[in-house]
Amino acid sequence: MMPGSTLATGLRTELAHRIAQDFREGSVSGLLIMGEAGSGKAEISDMVVDLVADRMHVWRIYASTVLSTIQFGALTPLSSGATLTQMASPIAVMRLVSSRLAAEAGDRAPLLLVSDVHLLDDSSAAVIAQLVAGGAARLLAFGRAVPTFPNDLLTLYTDGLIERIELPPLSEHETHRLCELYLGGPVMQAVGTYVHRICDGNPLLSTALIDGARRNGSLISRRGVWIPAGELLPADLRLAEVLRREMIDRSPRQRNALELVALSEELPLRTLTQLGYADDVRVLEAEDIVMVELGPPTLVRTRHPLYGELLRQLVPVGRSLALRQELATVTDVMALSGEGVVRYVDWSLDTGAPVDAAVLLRAARQGNDLVHVKSARRAACAVAAPHLVERARIEFARAAYLGGEYDQAIQSCRELLASSTDRVVVGSAAQLLTCVHLQTGEPSARLRQDASLWQAAIERLAGTGKQPDVTTVGIRLIEIAADLRDFAVVGVESDLREILDNRPDEEHEVVALVLLAEVLGWTGRPESGLVCSTRALELIEHQRGLRHYLDLASSRHLLCCLLVPSADRAEQTLELYQKRAPALLLQFGGAVDLAHGLVELRRGRLEAALKRLVPAVEALFDRDVEGLLALAVGVTAFAASLAGEDRLVSRCRQDFQTVPVPGWLDPKYQLAQAYVAMASLGRLGPAATLEKMGALARQAESSGMTSVEVELRLLAAELGDTQQLDRVDVLTAQAEGHIAELLRRYENALVSDERETQLLAVAARALELECVLVARSAARAVSGSLANGRASANMRALETELAGIDERLSPSAPVAPTPLDLSQLSRRERQIVELVRSGLGNRQVATQMSVSVRTVEGHLYRVYRKLGIKSRDHLVTSPLEDPQAADSDL
Template identity: 25%
Template structure:
């Protein structure tokens, strides 16, 4: 019987009812020690009739043991691992310690999701995780990955944790309040007290259920010179109980508390060294402090364990940890106990911890690995070795998605070294941190500055990454500096050299080598390394090679999905979205951005949202959605999108002012800057200031003449038509657009040509050009531009041309996730394969299809495959 927990019980009942109906969900119960979280988990377990219940409990002693909690939770169902897709099964076996090899941390999370979904096929599943604040971070990461994705599964996951421990989990959270006095009086333990003592217990317990029970049991309240927090008062009460026990019992409690896991063989092995044994726990059992079941010993509450440990003097605790280290059956436990026994720097213990950290990393446990490396650094006597271990901790923290922690560790490492060569490793971590924080310029400068102290091969890698970061941050000076450093060390790097030439405005020298690199990557596509493929994707965007960028980004994303390399996806999805916008695939780009944003949040990359906002900003500008665009504007420099919005609305002086800023800024030599140059020419002509078009025309001509792609040739011709007010450039521009994949720019050229033809009184010819422009604008939902085309058609003698009543794109009716699922299902890909690609479960895929079918007017995959999903 729980008192004062009606709201919490109702929420748990609702969650369990949903699971029985096939709907999944998750809940975090949070609150102070003793507030009743564990009791609510027991309530959930007791009401889980007909469900498979999986449980795990966090132990402070295991917080740095990678996947210890996952091992607990999944041990009863490990036989189901063989039913997972191969990559997921291999990753989960590595995490559980039944296989060796490297494992991507989010492939492990996907494997957990798939395994739970598979179990739910046999009936509802309930996962209960108690004391989640002490569950190792690798397990928490994997479980939260699954918990966010079980909405369509018969799986419920309930976590109990101290306040704030899972605050960033993104799950529904229920904070447990203290009991009201009336509810406190209903507790059986309190009702048997004399009235005066009962009221004092209620007042001093402040509504904490554990305090109420414990104070009532001993019929007194611990005194102190100042009021103590309730948990501290309960702890003091437990310490008083333990102090009254026989010495041998207290020693056994100390050994159990120091061992931490309750693992009987380990505990008894150490106990024998001290001449005590299981019989000596009898008094503690009778007092209700511990429970002995099977091969484990458990404290009734974590505060009892804390009291047993704190009640012992330091020398005794150290002695116990040393014996536990000697008798440990697992290297990680031995390292932990040696660290607990260390009274100062100790290289031998630090080395043990380093080996434990390396084992954690090998299993994909980057969070525990970072913590162990940090512990090792704390115990390392020699500064240079301490710096190396801090650097390793920083690198592991970064891979765990803990960006701020990685930055702090790298800073500490760098402060410890005098040799610049030793500072290169933490500098690389700090650069990655700055990039993820959104400061690409700072990241680039760090790499370029420190590269000169690295060996040549490492320096080249740093300088190339630095140049790419600098390009992303529009820091052209640093791009050129990276090239100068490479030439100084005698390294020929076509990537950096080409970018440096572009940065200097020498398009003729910069574009060809970069275009050849991209072409090489396309030819080597099936066998290209992940690093080369990623580099080629970004170079394709740099030079505006639209077809290559789209093809390479699509291939790179598919490879990451196939191999479960989730960590690389946000960056590649961002690149794919940019290529999709250029190709006019706006709804696809929005779905891609939505997936990238969700993954970035999961991976601990919150600043990635700023760069993703710039992608959707252009779509908003094309559609004339000023409100949406202005909401995105603070996140990233989007002056080019704002200028395009002004152009579409006919605010030419405003557009000209914005575009003049871009023309004088560092982005002027990028492919995006060249598109803005064409906008600049149009704004200048429309604003009656054609003299302002000279410089952007020069850049546009230089880019096009250097082989900047058919689209740049078409834009150059369109701008000539504007400046010369002549037909031939317009007509040639329309023909040039046939070889490009930029429908929005093609339609703009047709619109300008149609306007010229209508002014020349060639109304029939004007209609022939304006109709396809209108169709394209409408398919892109480019409202202001469509209205301009419609007005020109009316002026050219067409009957009134109404706006289309409905979008021709069926997929536009779907949510971004439904859109992705439907597109893949229409290609004949199975739900299981779709689930692996989109990091969902098969049941969730089916759920999205079920929701999408009515929106599309179909009822099966067969009907879906017959639909025209793309706009014609």
């Protein structure tokens, strides 16, 4: 498949077939297909030509910047042989072209296929418009919406003689499908999501990024699954050539303006206006090459981040230096935004221009806050001023942590703790070290060692009369983390609540809340844990300096969502995480896919679950920061067994023998063992499997991991275990969440005199909670009783109710979408919903509403919560409760 081809994704193929059918049936006189560069216009054109070739004679007309300056330039192939007198008369040219079309088309209808119609010269456009209006030919034109679009063709459209179709960007699902088709195999979902975020659904950019990453080794195949091996790096020379041609067609001033924006990544519109480029920016914006994001300050960016990156590669160093000097005449570096100062320093270092040490340090901090890891590291390494070197090393350590180089981050922090006399540096090093330890699977002994190192640093500073910017509360937090690493939860909750009651600073508050959420989640109180993790995420959202805690807080929040379980909140968390930190998806994509897979498995969507879980296993084999590999392998084995994928089950069992054991008391490992045992049910038999479940449940009970015990005893109940009722009564009395409720109902149903009736009630309740596997298990137990004649006297009523449950459990059962009630939204939120439902992306919505992209994303997150939906697709495809009323209010 050629780079840029999107036809196999389905969307463009369907459109091409529809266009061809319209022309074959003669239902349209002409179509304008409008889309940005790289949106798939050429592929649609080629397919339409193939589909109509038997009925229509196609004449291809190529417009260009050069030909646009020549009268009838685009019609040269159709007007060859014309005299100078004829070429001076539009009527003569039209007659000549018309007669030639009629002669060559024969009994087929003539179709004029115009590429880059926005570059068509006015004289050619006038002739084509007359031919179409007079019925002498039909028109299929592809181009971009620009201010200089030929007026004669626009008139055809406004008069209703031809139609216009806008090519939308690919959705996230289509982008992921494009990745799979292009690479020829399964792709980790995080890759598709990252590509969609970076390329904004542009097919050409998407395939360029994929192709470049594959060729330079930043995208690799592991057992047939494509996973990232680091940041995806574009290296597509063909796309660079396309951009080079794009630049050639620009005026010198437009090239200057575009290169300035690309080299700066973002520039205030005021700065470009001061340099005299206001008109050029308007042209570039109208042609969708740059976007203007209204502020304050109003900023100009390239339409796609990837465009900017490739354009920067095309600018020679000498020219880059000259442009930087031009910009320096009107720029106050310290007044630049975070993105602006990071790119300005990168640009300066590229050209060898001197940069003040304070600016370098600010760029390193801002780069880390924005997760621009390479830029942050580069700026930190360039700081040479003695009084700032240690603070730069802190930023270097942060960049190492965010880039996944944990050993390097730990080493840098330890060295600073052991030697620095700067109280700010000591405090920052200690807190960053805590963050790294919490995120990674460091053994408890190393955490305690670093707590001692921290204490020694405090004592050393006290001896010099300096107090560090942190207190001993940080030491206590790292000691608590060490206790949790040993799975010792007794007394930990009270210690954490005491720390929080004493109102620590925001960073310590985040750490304490995250630890408390983890404790509450595993000890049977996931709903209370969600309160803590939600507060931690709110603090991180409002304080950029805490952004390096995002992964930590998100993972604990997801843990509690999955243990409640709340699939909706889990999906919302995942979607928000993907928007906040798309670059980190490539590091933690395995964990993200595992979480998605667990949600789908809980819902009983086995195919969807395996599409997430299989790539998650391969990604975690390559990179497992949080010790999730064993759980991923176990869950995949369980899902595969339910789906009848025996070969995958066998492979997972073999994998499980090789995965590192994070600790026998690790709750994730206990669950992993249970899932592998359930996957081996056919081989082990029910008795041996129940024995394994019982042993694991007792182990979870002894370590206080109530949520794990609840899950294990529910699996045992699904196998028909009736020997655990007393323990279940005690357990569910103290546990929060729906799983505990279902366990209590299931176990009581098994020993009830109305067993089948109660099991059907369990199935119905489980369906309400989207716990489809539990519902299916209960329904099968009833079905088995009916088949064996063990059911009670009301067999007919049971059969009727069971049939209803089975219908709801059927994967093919149609689910009517719930209408959305927009009345609960604010006016601004309803305006955004209307624009999103019309097909606009977040940047386009932001531009139209004169707000920032971040503002749009924040409104959409609140819209999802108010409407109880999970994603943008739900917002776009779901019907409105009262469309007329909703539309009238917008």
